[in-house]
Amino acid sequence: MMRSKASKLLDALGGEKQKWRVANRVIDTRFETLEGDCLVGAGVMIYLAQFTDKFRAKYIQKWIDMLEDSSKLKVSLNFDFVALFADKIKVKEWAINELPNDPFAICNAIIIE
Secondary structure (H helix, E strand, O other), X not given: OHHHHHHHHHHHHHHHHHHHHHHHHHHHHHHHHHHHHHHHHHHHHHHOOOOOHHXXXXXXXXXXXXXXXXXXXXXXXXXXXXXXXXXXXXXXXXXXXXXXXXXXXXXXXXXXO
């Protein structure tokens, strides 16, 4: 009887082991680009806050290209300032309080917060 319960538990945990392996790979991949993403994000906050979305996008891409060419820092393939720095709960609160729910407005809110 005890053995069957232990077997059931081990069988149930077998799926969890696979989930942890996948999660570990995702985390490893994310850490590879964390420094570069944060550097570009800091540049957005410090240098690009007052500019339009198109201007920001142009310079973000220039910075990413420079980093890839001249340093060991990696940046995410699809760098996303909002995904990197946003607190999803705060973004929902802003939407409830009628802040425009587009990436540019959310980016601005993150910068001024």
